[in-house]
Every structure is written in C-alpha cells, then in structure tokens.
Amino acid sequence: MxxxxxxxxxxxxxxxxxxxxxxxxxIQPYLKGGGDSAETIVxxxxxxxxxxxxxxxxxxxxxxxxxxxxxDIGFQSAIVAVVDGAEIAGDSVxxxxxxxxxxxxxxxxxx
Amino acid sequence: MxxxxxxxxxxxxxxxxxxxxxxxxxIQPYLKGGGDSAETIVxxxxxxxxxxxxxxxxxxxxxxxxxxxxxDIGFQSAIVAVVDGAEIAGDSVxxxxxxxxxxxxxxxxxx
Amino acid sequence: MxxxxxxxxxxxxxxxxxxxxxxxxxIQPYLKGGGDSAETIVxxxxxxxxxxxxxxxxxxxxxxxxxxxxxDIGFQSAIVAVVDGAEIAGDSVxxxxxxxxxxxxxxxxxx
Amino acid sequence: MxxxxxxxxxxxxxxxxxxxxxxxxxIQPYLKGGGDSAETIVxxxxxxxxxxxxxxxxxxxxxxxxxxxxxDIGFQSAIVAVVDGAEIAGDSVxxxxxxxxxxxxxxxxxx
Amino acid sequence: MxxxxxxxxxxxxxxxxxxxxxxxxxIQPYLKGGGDSAETIVxxxxxxxxxxxxxxxxxxxxxxxxxxxxxDIGFQSAIVAVVDGAEIAGDSVxxxxxxxxxxxxxxxxxx
Numbered sequence: 001m002x003x004x005x006x007x008x009x010x011x012x013x014x015x016x017x018x019x020x021x022x023x024x025x026x027i028q029p030y031l032k033g034g035g036d037s038a039e040t041i042v043x044x045x046x047x048x049x050x051x052x053x054x055x056x057x058x059x060x061x062x063x064x065x066x067x068x069x070x071x072d073i074g075f076q077s078a079i080v081a082v083v084d085g086a087e088i089a090g091d092s093v094x095x096x097x098x099x100x101x102x103x104x105x106x107x108x109x110x111x
Numbered sequence: 112m113x114x115x116x117x118x119x120x121x122x123x124x125x126x127x128x129x130x131x132x133x134x135x136x137x138i139q140p141y142l143k144g145g146g147d148s149a150e151t152i153v154x155x156x157x158x159x160x161x162x163x164x165x166x167x168x169x170x171x172x173x174x175x176x177x178x179x180x181x182x183d184i185g186f187q188s189a190i191v192a193v194v195d196g197a198e199i200a201g202d203s204v205x206x207x208x209x210x211x212x213x214x215x216x217x218x219x220x221x222x
Numbered sequence: 223m224x225x226x227x228x229x230x231x232x233x234x235x236x237x238x239x240x241x242x243x244x245x246x247x248x249i250q251p252y253l254k255g256g257g258d259s260a261e262t263i264v265x266x267x268x269x270x271x272x273x274x275x276x277x278x279x280x281x282x283x284x285x286x287x288x289x290x291x292x293x294d295i296g297f298q299s300a301i302v303a304v305v306d307g308a309e310i311a312g313d314s315v316x317x318x319x320x321x322x323x324x325x326x327x328x329x330x331x332x333x
Numbered sequence: 334m335x336x337x338x339x340x341x342x343x344x345x346x347x348x349x350x351x352x353x354x355x356x357x358x359x360i361q362p363y364l365k366g367g368g369d370s371a372e373t374i375v376x377x378x379x380x381x382x383x384x385x386x387x388x389x390x391x392x393x394x395x396x397x398x399x400x401x402x403x404x405d406i407g408f409q410s411a412i413v414a415v416v417d418g419a420e421i422a423g424d425s426v427x428x429x430x431x432x433x434x435x436x437x438x439x440x441x442x443x444x
Numbered sequence: 445m446x447x448x449x450x451x452x453x454x455x456x457x458x459x460x461x462x463x464x465x466x467x468x469x470x471i472q473p474y475l476k477g478g479g480d481s482a483e484t485i486v487x488x489x490x491x492x493x494x495x496x497x498x499x500x501x502x503x504x505x506x507x508x509x510x511x512x513x514x515x516d517i518g519f520q521s522a523i524v525a526v527v528d529g530a531e532i533a534g535d536s537v538x539x540x541x542x543x544x545x546x547x548x549x550x551x552x553x554x555x
Contacts, residue, residue, distance in 0.1 A: 008199030026199050042114050
C-alpha cells in the first residue's frame with residue numbers, strides 16, 4: 001500500500017465502460033522528510049476524498065474489492081483509506097499538507 | 112493506473128498470435144511539473160488514440176478486461192481512457208501537449 | 223520480499239471495512255551500505271511489530287495469506303517476519319538500527 | 334509491456350525444471366532519447382531472437398501464455414514480439430541499434 | 445526475472461508459519477557495466493545457493509511453483525536458477541564476482 005496526497009483529478013469522456021461514474025484522482029506518493037515526488041499515480045475513489053487529503057492507495061485485487069464490482073473491471077488502483085495522521089521517523093504527518101502548515105509544522109518535521 | 116502521453120507506435124511482424132490486429136502504442140508517464148521522463152511503456156490500444164493524446168494505462172487483469180479476449184493473451188497493458196483534461200497540483204493539463212501550447216499554457220503551468 | 227525498517231504508523235478512520243482492526247505500519251526499504259531511502263510503503267501488521275524493528279514485507283497473495291482472511295480484502299502488503307539479524311555484503315544488520323548503534327556498529331558496517 | 338534491446342544471454346545448469354530447454358535472454362529497457370539504462374531484465378525467448386534485436390517483453394500471465402505451458406512454471410517474463418521499427422517522439426527506432434548506425438541515424442534521432 | 449548476486453542472508457524467529465525451514469537470501473540486482481545497486485530483494489532459496497553466486501529470481505506465481513507448496517504461502521520471491529555464466533553487452537559475467545576477479549576480468553568487462 002502506498003501513502004500519498006491527492007493532488008488532482010482527471011476527466012475522461014472516451015473510456016472503458018467500467019470506469020463510468022468513478023472519480024479518477026491523481027495521487028503523489030509520500031516521501032520521507034517531506035520531499036516532492038515527480039511521479040504520480042491515478043486511482044479510483046470509492047470514498048469521496050478531497051484534493052489535498054492524505055490517503056492509502058492499493059493495486060490489483062485489493063482495488064477491485066474496494067470498488068466492489070467483482071473481477072471484470074478496467075482499472076487497477078483504488079483509494080482505501082483517508083489518513084487522519086501518521087508518525088513517520090519522528091515526524092508528524094497530518095490529514096493534509098494544509099493542516100501541517102496551519103499548525104506551524106513543516107511537512108516532514110515533528111510538530 | 113498511469114497517466115501518460117502517447118509518444119509513438121511500435122510495429123512487429125514476428126509476434127505472439129494474440130497480438131495480431133492490435134495497435135501497440137508507446138506511452139511516456141506524466142511527471143508533476145511537466146518534466147520529461149526517459150522511461151516508456153508499450154500498451155495495446157482498444158480505443159483508437161492518436162499520438163500526442165493523454166491517456167490512462169492499466170496493467171494485468173484490467174488490461175485483459177479492456178481488450179475483452181479473456182485470460183489467455185500475450186500482453187499485459189492497455190489504454191482504458193483518453194483524458195479530456197486534468198487539474199494536478201494547481202496546473203491544468205490539457206488533452207494533448209499541443210493543446211497546452213496553443214492555449215499559451217506551459218506544460219505543468221496553470222492556464 | 224522486501225527487507226526494511228518500521229519507521230512509523232498511520233491512523234485512518236474513514237477506510238475500507240476490511241482494514242478495521244489492522245495496524246498500518248510505514249516501512250522504509252533497506253539500502254545496501256546503510257543509506258537512507260526516501261520512499262516508504264505501508265503494510266498491515268499481523269505479528270505485532272514495534273517501530274524501529276527490521277521486518278520482511280510481502281505483497282499480493284502472500285500478504286492475503288499472512289492475514290488469513292481469504293481473497294476479498296482491501297489491502298495488498300503485510301509484514302511476515304521480524305528480522306533477528308542479517309549479514310549483507312559483509313555487514314552485520316541487527317534487529318533494529320538502535321541495536322546497531324549500541325553495539326558501536328555503524329549501520330551498514332560489519333561489527 | 335516493455336520495449337527493449339536484447340543485450341545478452343544467461344546460461345544455467347542448476348535450475349527449476351520448467352526452465353529446461355528455454356533460452357534466457359538479457360534485455361535492456363529502451364529509454365526515450367537513446368540513453369543507456371543500467372538495469373536489465375531476463376526473459377525467456379519462445380520466438381528465437383538474436384542479440385541486438387529490439388523486442389517487446391511481458392510479465393506474469395501474459396508470459397505464461399506466450400510459452401504455452403499452463404500455469405505451473407518457474408519464470409515470469411517472456412519475449413512476445415520482435416520489433417520491425419518504431420516512431421517514438423519523432424525519432425525512428427530500427428530493428429536493431431546496428432541498423433540505426435548503418436543508416437546513419439543516431440539512436441534516438443529521426444532518420 | 446531478475447539477474448542478481450547473493451550478497452547475504454536474513455534470520456528471523458518470529459515469522460509467518462509457511463516461512464519455516466526456508467533460507468532467506470538477500471540478492472543485489474545486476475547492473476550493466478558492473479555498477480553497484482543499493483537496492484536489495486529477499487528471496488527464498490529452494491536450490492541451496494552460496495553467498496557470492498549469481499542467480500535468477502522470480503516473483504509471484506512462479507516463485508510459489510518453484511517452492512512447490514501450492515498457493516497459500518507467505519512469501520513472493522524465489523531463486524530459480526544458479527547462473528553458470530552470461531554474456532551481456534559484450535561483457536563476460538561469471539558464476540561469481542570472485543570468479544571474475546581471479547580470471548583477471550573486471551566486473552562488467554569482457555575477459
């Protein structure tokens with residue numbers, strides 16, 4: 001599973017039928033120390049997450065289970081949790097990067 | 112799922128029989144900030160995408176479902192969506208890099 | 223399988239139902255020579271591991287087996303072993319980085 | 334699927350029984366712009382490819398299908414196509430790097 | 445499949461029951477040109493390999509097949525071959541890095 005931040009959304013009209021009605025969110029993986037990853041992944045969102053929130057993303061069978069539509073689906077990654085907070089290597093990671101800023105915490109620094 | 116741009120096409124005569132009749136497109140992964148990835152992946156195209164268009168790519172079972180030929184196929188990645196647009200970390204990403212240029216937007220910059 | 227160190231924990235209230243009651247630990251992959259990886263992965267912990275301990279992490283079916291809840295689960299990685307020690311390229315790797323320090327060993331150096 | 338160049342071969346006497354009689358080729362992934370990747374992968378070759386040729390490689394179920402021996406096999410990647418040519422980001426990529434040189438084209442440059 | 449060198453071993457007392465009795469080896473991926481990768485993977489060893497030997501490693505179903513215990517196992521990677529030698533991009537790669545040195549060959553250089 002991957003810890004990341006929702007940084008955006010993708011819209012598509014021409015698509016696999018099983019993608020209809022699903023939100024497609026862009027997630028940036030979390031790097032220890034608060035660094036900024038250039039890579040992103042796209043995951044479907046069955047929970048209703050806002051841009052900026054920190055989430056857990058899964059792939060494959062776990063993603064199919066999270067969406068609950070059986071095996072024959074045309075996607076492979078899904079959000080399975082909205083993170084309330086985390087403690088990583090002595091650093092506090094809040095629900096959003098915005099929360100970190102308002103609390104005076106630098107991303108990747110212990111508050 | 113991976114967000115990327117179709118940057119080319121591959122032709123092959125000697126190949127696994129289940130690849131017959133399928134277009135093989137080369138996709139470059141999207142990097143946040145508009146950077147240029149050297150890595151590429153090859154995916155089959157059941158939708159009919161043009162070079163330059165931005166797409167979503169899936170692997171494994173999701174790719175087999177998108178092509179609709181059951182389990183016994185000799186490929187593993189497929190295009191499942193043509194992207195109309197995206198908002199990523201405050202940047203607008205258009206349907207193609209060309210669209211971004213014509214609208215005066217720099218790739219990776221908000222228009 | 224991946225050798226890594228438990229560097230933290232994630233808490234989440236809104237989540238896939240099959241994640242209820244499972245600890246979500248953040249693991250940093252081991253790098254040869256004792257270097258520090260910025261990437262992390264999140265795995266469920268069926269063993270009861272402490273932050274700082276070195277562990278083995280698996281993905282997919284092996285993770286589902288380790289948790290013992292069959293196929294329909296919304297996660298994909300799990301801790302399957304707590305490492306007592308390792309010898310890697312002539313270096314001794316202890317149960318925790320703390321153990322390495324107390325024994326006067328530098329991480330990634332033979333004691 | 335991965336586009337790459339066959340750069341070598343591996344020989345092994347002590348091995349999983351299902352690897353008997355299969356050629357094990359070393360493939361270097363293609364990088365956009367003609368760069369040189371240090372990473373390699375090893376794939377079985379059911380087609381009969383020469384060193385220097387450009388190929389498509391698949392993993393997992395697609396590889397098992399390409400070899401045609403059902404599910405119980407001890408390998409995971411296979412060559413499924415020999416590339417005749419490709420157009421990638423305006424560059425022509427020939428059947429081999431040698432072809433590119435004889436035609437006066439620099440790898441990664443349009444001929 | 446991955447070509448790599450066995451660089452160490454891991455010991456664990458608290459572990460998934462299906463790991464009992466299996467050797468856990470640490471493998472460093474081969475880099476073209478003889479470079480030194482910091483990343484490592486851990487694989488079970490059904491063959492009886494020594495530290496220093498070059499091996500092929502597989503993941504997932506292929507690993508389960510190599511161990512021969514069916515599907516319900518708590519690991520995901522296994523060694524399936526001990527490499528006698530390889531020719532990669534004109535370089536000879538011996539059975540061990542030690543062999544390369546005794547023959548006067550620099551790792552990654554043709555002998």
